Amino acid sequence: MDIGIKDAILAIVTTNKDAVEGGSVPVFYVNNREEMEHTALMIAKVTLAMIHDLDNDCFIIVKH
């Protein structure tokens, strides 16, 4: 049986420390946009999930 978390935010990658408050989801703080994309891609590949851009310097990783 294939069980996993779907349609929920798996991780948040951001350069904007003010935008995200730590909580139930792992948050990765990075320094710039390039690093943000790289980190997000790495997480997305491992979790087989998709990167969504919230337009406020935050990426969320969601598995659908």
Added chain:
Amino acid sequence: MIDYAYIFIPSFVLGLASRLSMLRVDYRQYPSYPQATLSHITLGAIAASLGSLAVPAIAAKEYSAITFLSLAAQQFRDVRNLERQSLDNIEPTELVPRGTAYIEDIAKSFEARNYVAMITSVLVSIAIFISSKLRLDDIVSIVIGIFIGIISIVYLKNKIKRTFVGEIADVREAKIGFDGPLLTINGIVIMNVGFDDSREIFIEKGVAVEIIPKDENSLSTLANLGQRQAITHEAAIQLGIRKDVDEPDFTPMIRRNSRNGRLMLVIVALEPDIECLIEIVKNTLVLESSKRKPLSSKYGRKAAD
């Protein structure tokens, strides 16, 4: 029983012929070739032989033999379950799933085709039996039987013929664009694509069409999620999909413009050929289970005005 061979053999042959004429091995690879095809031919032969035995059994006063027909009905319900189960089992292995509605439709059509084989056999044997009772020559009655058989094959095939998306909707090319991270087709937001490289691939390799329902019936038929999934599945297997399990960004998608019920399909294909995509969408089956006919109801018609 051998006395009735002139009834049994032609009706069996025509019943089997009707099943064979409806057994197509094409790009869908369903039934898959050669094993599933063989089992379907065998089932068709069983259906035809059951159908062709009914009349000789009555004629020979073997009434208990007719109860076999009820056994046959049970048997073909199992065919449907069998098809459904096997397709359900392989569903998780599909990159773009068929969807349960499409599976149900395939299973249903396999069941119905066996019935067509059986009905053809029964009709042919009745025709031969009656004409021989009218003291016609055996050869003449067989010819009459074959004639009736061909008519029934054509009629029944026509009766269970399905419609295609192209008959109920217009399909046109649509424009892919991005509004920030949001993927849009003709201005309708489809999804949020966060990764820059993915967006570039969408612009470069993506193709999109707009499916415009022709009337209120097709509007509600096309809104069905099973129907939409069937369209994306067909598009993905025929165009070749540029996606792997770790690239959910490129999952083909259909979203509905909730203002006018038009569908937007976007797919990132290996061969981004828009003409082909339009033809593929037009040639997708309209699923029986998603068909809706609001225009057949009084209030549906009134509301549509």
